[in-house]
Amino acid sequence: MLNDRIKITTGDITAFTGDAIVNAANTKLLGGGGVDGAIHAAAGSQLLEACRALGGCREGASKITPGFDLPSRHVIHTVGPYWEGGDHDESTVLASCYQSSLELAARHDVRSIAFPAISCGVYGYPIDAASEVAIRTTIDFLRSNDIPGEVTFICFDDTTYDAYVRAMKNQS
Ligand code: APR
Numbered sequence: 001m002l003n004d005r006i007k008i009t010t011g012d013i014t015a016f017t018g019d020a021i022v023n024a025a026n027t028k029l030l031g032g033g034g035v036d037g038a039i040h041a042a043a044g045s046q047l048l049e050a051c052r053a054l055g056g057c058r059e060g061a062s063k064i065t066p067g068f069d070l071p072s073r074h075v076i077h078t079v080g081p082y083w084e085g086g087d088h089d090e091s092t093v094l095a096s097c098y099q100s101s102l103e104l105a106a107r108h109d110v111r112s113i114a115f116p117a118i119s120c121g122v123y124g125y126p127i128d129a130a131s132e133v134a135i136r137t138t139i140d141f142l143r144s145n146d147i148p149g150e151v152t153f154i155c156f157d158d159t160t161y162d163a164y165v166r167a168m169k170n171q172s
């Protein structure tokens with residue numbers, strides 16, 4: 001069942017023990033605050049070195065590195081849109097973050113992957129709209145792909161968690 005392949009939890013994504021976690025990065029891929037800062041702190045300095053070699057990442061795209069000191073084997077770095085009110089193609093770019101991360105995960109035989117709420121912190125994307133995009137894009141991808149087998153949305157607070165649960169109900 002498709003819905004069994006999607007999990008929604010609260011917690012710290014750096015503790016995820018599956019194959020890959022997704023980082024909400026910026027185009028420079030040289031670290032930052034929020035989940036980006038937490039992932040770099042937990043992965044250790046080798047992550048920054050690996051990111052330097054990637055030469056940045058454009059909005060909506062994704063790039064992959066090892067997880068180094070993290071429990072997850074890989075980190076998939078994606079760059080979400082900065083929220084400018086909703087009429088600057090933000091939803092298309094956000095959908096592309098989930099799509100490109102899942103495509104990259106499938107190419108690297110990632111069986112289990114965790115996403116934070118991309119763009120919902122510093123980048124200001126309203127969580128209700130963002131969670132709908134995340135869930136819809138993921139369901140569409142899983143309908144035609146067996147890998148990843150499982151996608152977990154790790155929410156850093158209850159408001160985010162409740163939004164993802166609502167988005168899941170709205171899509172079913
Ligand atoms: N685990 C899971 N989720 C987390 C964690 C964590 N350890 N830390 C923060 N979050 C959540 C935030 O609460 C928010 O819901 O991740 C979501 C994304 O927030 P940000 O990390 O601020 O990312 P984003 O809004 O995409 O902004 C990206 O911020 O940190 C910089 O370098 C980053 O420039 C980039 C920008």
